[in-house]
Amino acid sequence: MKVEDIKNVTVAGGGTQGSQIASQIAYKGFAVTVWVRSEASVERARVRFATIKEQYLSTLEAMKTDASAYCRGLADTPDLSAEQIDALIAQAEERLSSIKFETDWDAAFGNADLVLECINENPQEKTEFYTKLSAHLPERTVILTDSSTMLPSMFAEATGRPDKYMSLHFGNQIWRNNMTELMRHDGTDPEVFELAAQFAEAIGMVPLKLNREQPGYILNSLLIPWFKAATSLVATGVCDAETVDKCWELATGADPGQTPFRKLDKIGLVLARNILSMDPAAKDPASGLAKSVSMLNGYIDEGKTGIAAGEGFYKYESYDK
Amino acid sequence: MKVEDIKNVTVAGGGTQGSQIASQIAYKGFAVTVWVRSEASVERARVRFATIKEQYLSTLEAMKTDASAYCRGLADTPDLSAEQIDALIAQAEERLSSIKFETDWDAAFGNADLVLECINENPQEKTEFYTKLSAHLPERTVILTDSSTMLPSMFAEATGRPDKYMSLHFGNQIWRNNMTELMRHDGTDPEVFELAAQFAEAIGMVPLKLNREQPGYILNSLLIPWFKAATSLVATGVCDAETVDKCWELATGADPGQTPFRKLDKIGLVLARNILSMDPAAKDPASGLAKSVSMLNGYIDEGKTGIAAGEGFYKYESYDK
Structure with a gap:
């Protein structure tokens, strides 16, 4: 399959990630179906998608007059006329409104060229999903997972098509x-790896390729040791x-916003605490890491969980949020 | 002692660090003496100081027309008129020319309000220096060390005045x-810590305070884990x-220049290799760290030691150096 052959994309899951990803794929002109488990989930998803559509439209509108509003995923260049942006707005309005919601497996997956799995980060749930999915999917279909914490090799067999499965x-x-x-497992077909990279570009993303599995991908592999070092300095009183x-x-x-503690406030102290706690070294109470976890818990107990709460390591006025 | 009482500053050592530090202190209006061990050292130091003076003068000159030439250590604000910069140039010419060189201990240290130690990073040499120094120094004198790899507690007793000793x-x-x-040891007088911070500001520096000893200070405590994470990803084939x-x-x-491998090329792969090798974890050949060291050695063997060599992880044209 070539990237030009990808027409129908089904996103499994309509949560925070699924709704953003499905909207972006639709924005770039693919026919998008969102599969969720129940009619109740459809209703919840519709609310999320409506909010995201508003963000797309208002961001595009802002790009007319405010250079800092420019989003790389929305246009290849910041140099667009008001007319060009109006055309993008009209197109976005149409394309994001045409996203379909399905609870039926055959209707959702029976004609998908590509599936993007964005369901819960629960290994058992994912295994069950993939096992059932394989019975409803054409042979050609490529499956990509958005999982941030699990490796594709964990589910490759359950998909029934390990060569056409990887992480995006x-x-x-x-x-x-x-x-x-992009992260491949040992059994991913190199052509599928390349196809996924081209698809990522086609939906306005920059593809960063991992040639083998790495927990935390690239970004978290860099960020987590940096956060650990930063929090240890403070937690140990340096x-x-x-x-x-x-x-x-x-x-x-x-930039001032791109420093360790500003970043921690941005991602939220609860998530940071959860990540740091996962390291076995945090079990030694004398370690800088254990002291970091305990420091973060102190902030969390006081409700200072980061920007979203108005305070973390720093205080934020509403306009910073 | 208050910062206004600091008039005479003696810098011990006229090497790369000593020559820059002494020049900057003189630039900001203090009477600076540089102590070195021999007349031969004086001659070598004079060459270095002349080069640095040229850099000060040419940078100031460039600041007249090129906003990116602005150096925070040279002026509090980038908004200076050509006349104001000419005044700074004349002042720099005069002040940097008035730096004295001494090999005699009493002449160099007998009337120093503050000593900045910038001699070799050799613990025995430093201990001997401090022990001898204490016999030639007024009681009031504060001693600051520029050491990047050693902790002030290692030498506090040898100075004979642990309360007036710390790292800058x-x-x-x-x-x-x-x-x-700024790093204090347990015995540093809090007033001396504060004085050192004020002195740092008086010579155009931003003081970052460490309230207790930390090998690697703040910056290297953050940079080294970040470098380890980055090199491990590449060395293990991710x-x-x-x-x-x-x-x-x-x-x-x-900024593109502020990314892990651009930074490694800038600090040099030999230094990076030496730092990474110091970690005991590098002894396990299966570790990402050992593979990182071996990868760096591969580049070093090929002469790709970083920007100064024209090539490291990236190739550089001369104008990038």
């Missing part, structure tokens, strides 16, 4: 943060969070 | 990268250096 991992606000990480951030900013020329 | 650690090209890290850099750039909005 998205971030958050993908129309703005248009980075995807210095305060502002000093760590100032140091990174001065030494690397990073 | 500088980077490279300090007139541009005007960050200093992806290539360009992909890691692209990922960091896209996800954090960092």
Whole structure:
């Protein structure tokens, strides 16, 4: 299969990730069906999709007058006239409105060229999903998973088509943060790997290729040790969070928002605490890591869970959120 | 002692760090003496100081017309008129020319308000230096060490004045990268810690305070785990250096030069290899760290040691150097 042959894409799951991914794929002109388990899920998903459509339309509108509103996933260049943006708005309105919702397996998957799996991060649920899916899917169909914490080799057999299965991992606000990480398992067909990269580009994403499985992909493999180092310095009393951030900013020329503790506030202290707790080294109470977890718990107990809560390591006014 | 009482500063050592630090202190109006061991060292130091003076003068000159030439250590604001810059140039010419060189201990240290130790990173040499120094130094004098790899507690007793001793650690090209890290040991007088911070500001530096000893200070505590993570990804075959850099750039909005492998090329692969080899985990040949060291050795063997060599992980044209 070539990327030109991909017409019908089915996104399994209409949660936070599924709704963003499905919207972006539709925005770029593919026929998108969203499969969810029940009519109740359809109703919940419709609300999410409506919100995302509003974000697409308002972001495009803002791009007319505000250079900083430009999102790489929405247009290849920031140099667009108001007329060109109006055309994109009309197109987005039409395409995002044409997303179909299905609960029936055959209706959702029977003619899919590509499936993007965005269901819960639960290994048993995923295995059951893939096993059932294989009975409803044409032979040609490629399956990509957005899983952020699991490796494709865990489910390759359950899909019944290990050669046509791999990870295509998205971030958050993908129309703005248009980075995807592609991870193959040993049995993924190299042509499928290439096809997935081309598909990622076709939907406005930058594909970053991982040639073998790596828990945490590239980004979290870099971010987590950096967070651990930063939180250990503060949790062990070496210095305060502002000093760590100032140091990174001065030494690397990073924007003030791109420093360790500003980033932690952005991703949220609960998620950060959960990630840091997973490391076995956190079990030694004398370790910097254990002290980091305990420091984060202190903030969480006080409700200071990050930007979304208005306060984390820093205080935020509403306009920063 | 208050920061206003600091008039005479003696810098011990006229090497790369000593010459930059002494020049910057003189630039900001202090009377600077440089102590070195021999007349031969004086001659070598004079050459280095002349080169640095040229860099100060040409950078100031460039600041007249090129906004990107602005160095925070040279002026508090980038908004200076050509006349104001000419005044700074005349002042720099005069002040940097008035730096004295001494090999005699009493002449160099007998009237110093503050000593900045920038001699070799050799513990025995430093201990001997401090022991001898204490006999030539007024009681009031504060001693600061620029050591990047050793902790002040290692030498506090040898100075004979542990309460007036701590680290003030500088980077490279300090007139541009005007960050200093201040590290106290348990016995450092809090007033001396505060005085050192004020002195750092008085010489145009941003003081970053460490309230207790931490090997690697703040910056290297953050950078080294980040480098380890980045090199492990490439050395274990997950992806290539360009992909890691692209990922960091896209996800954090960092400038292209501020990504892991660009940074490694900048600091040099030999230094990076030496730092990574120090970690005991590098002894396990199956570890990502051991594979990282071996990958770096491969580049070093081919002469690809970084920007200074014209090639590291990337190739550089001369204008990038």
